[in-house]
Amino acid sequence: MFKSAVIAVVDDDERMLVSLDSLLRAYGYTVKTYSSALAFLDAGDCEHTDCLISDIQMPGMCGVELYEALAAKNAHIPTLFITGKPGLPPQFSARVRKPEGYFSKPFDTQALLACIERALKRGR
Structure with missing residues (x-):
């Protein structure tokens, strides 16, 4: 486990923020939560984030747009996507080149944790 890894949600x-915060902290991660993509970008925490877990469908900037904004800044953070909607949104595969994982809510927490570990091993 990458105990000192910083996971942004x-x-x-x-x-969901509270649930993932509790889960990830229980496994020894440092967790930072954000209620929107813009809040994450405004915080300026890109350089200090080892892995990102983002909802796909959010008001304002969606998770895919966040992913694209980070890529435009050359901030290639391993990203896992979660969604409460069944199926991938239109053009997801065309816009997201290398997601570390994609999970529909409710998701298997052990599968999510394993995916985080793989992402952290690969790094940026």
Whole structure:
């Protein structure tokens, strides 16, 4: 485990933020939560984030747009996407080159943790 790894979680659902914060902290990660993609970008934490978990569909800037904004800044953070909607949104595969993982809510927490570990091993 990468105990000192910083995981950023971006989701407009407060319950999901609290749930993932608790889960990831229980496994020894440092967690930072953001209620929107813009809040994450405004915080300026890109350089200090080892892995990003982002909801796909959020008001304002969606998770895919966040991914694109980070790529435009040359901030290639390993990214896992989560969604409450069934199926991939239109053009997801064309716009997201290398997602570390894609999970529909509710998701298997062990699969999510394993995916985070793989992403951290690969790094940026």
